[in-house]
Amino acid sequence: MEREKIDIKTPEFVSLQFQSAGLGSRAAAFIIDQILLSIANILIVIGFLLLIYGFSSLSFYSYELMFSIPFAIMLIVLFILNWAYYVVLEYFSGGKTVGKRIVGIRVIQDNGHSITLLSSFIRNLLRIIDSLPAYYLLGMFMVFFHSKNKRLGDLVAGTIVVHERRKKKNKLSAIEKEIKARGLSKESLLLDEWVLRSLGEKEWKLVHTYCHRVLNLPSAERKLLTIQLAQRLFPKIEQLEKDKTTEELENIIFVLYLYLKEEWEFDFS
Incomplete structure (x- = not known):
C-alpha cells in the first residue's frame, strides 16, 4: 500500500x-x-536472582522470595524500564526508539515540531488501552483504519508517526566546503538538547538563508548581516555576541547550521 502523504502547517506558517x-x-x-x-x-531478572541467591538460601519458588524486598525492587525496575524506554528515547532521540530508528520512522507533533515530554508520556501511557483486548488488537485496528495511521495514544497526545524524509546526498555545497575548510564540526560548539529543541523551522530558514548568501557578500554587508543574525539567535543558544570577531560569530552560526540541517534539510521526493 502506498504511504499516505500528509501536509502539515507549522505555527510559523511553514508547509x-x-x-x-x-x-x-x-x-x-x-x-x-x-x-x-x-x-x-531477562538480564535484569538474572542479575537480581543472582544477587538474591548471593545473600540468601531462599528457593526460587519459595513464598519468602516472592515477598522479599529485592524481588519487589526487581519488579519496580522492570516496570520503570518497560515504560521509560519509549518515553525517554522518543523525547531525547528525536521521536525515535531503537526500533523506529532501524525501520526509519519517528514520532512528531501534529504541528510538525519535535515530540514533547508530555506528549510522549501520554501516548505511551495509553499503550495500556491500545494493547486491549490482547496483542495490541485495538491499536492495530486503529492504525489500519485511521486516515493518518494513528492509534488512540496518538489521537490523545496530538502526535503522528511518520517516515524519515531522505536526506540529500548531493555533493558538498559552497557553505559545506567552507565549513570543512575551517575545520568546523558539531563538536566545535556543544549545545544542550533542550537548547536545540527551542529552535524550529523558522530559525533553520534564517540560518540556511544566511549560510548560502554570506560568502558572496561584500565585507561590510557580510559583517552587518552576521551581527544582526547573531543578535537574534545567540540568546536562544546561550552564546554571547559581544567581544567576538566577525569570523568567530560566523563559525558559531556555521556550526549551528550543521546541527539544524540534520533535522530540517531533507529531500521530499
Whole structure:
C-alpha cells in the first residue's frame, strides 16, 4: 500500500510534507523494541536472582522470595524500564526508539515540531488501552483504519508517526566546503538538547538563508548581516555576541547550521 502523504502547517506558517508510517513499519519497529526490552528484562531478572541467591538460601519458588524486598525492587525496575524506554528515547532521540530508528520512522507533533515530554508520556501511557483486548488488537485496528495511521495514544497526545524524509546526498555545497575548510564540526560548539529543541523551522530558514548568501557578500554587508543574525539567535543558544570577531560569530552560526540541517534539510521526493 502506498504511504499516505500528509501536509502539515507549522505555527510559523511553514508547509511541511510527511509520509505517515503504516501498520507494517510500526509493527516492525515495535517487534524490534520488544526484543531488546525482553533481552534487558531477562538480564535484569538474572542479575537480581543472582544477587538474591548471593545473600540468601531462599528457593526460587519459595513464598519468602516472592515477598522479599529485592524481588519487589526487581519488579519496580522492570516496570520503570518497560515504560521509560519509549518515553525517554522518543523525547531525547528525536521521536525515535531503537526500533523506529532501524525501520526509519519517528514520532512528531501534529504541528510538525519535535515530540514533547508530555506528549510522549501520554501516548505511551495509553499503550495500556491500545494493547486491549490482547496483542495490541485495538491499536492495530486503529492504525489500519485511521486516515493518518494513528492509534488512540496518538489521537490523545496530538502526535503522528511518520517516515524519515531522505536526506540529500548531493555533493558538498559552497557553505559545506567552507565549513570543512575551517575545520568546523558539531563538536566545535556543544549545545544542550533542550537548547536545540527551542529552535524550529523558522530559525533553520534564517540560518540556511544566511549560510548560502554570506560568502558572496561584500565585507561590510557580510559583517552587518552576521551581527544582526547573531543578535537574534545567540540568546536562544546561550552564546554571547559581544567581544567576538566577525569570523568567530560566523563559525558559531556555521556550526549551528550543521546541527539544524540534520533535522530540517531533507529531500521530499
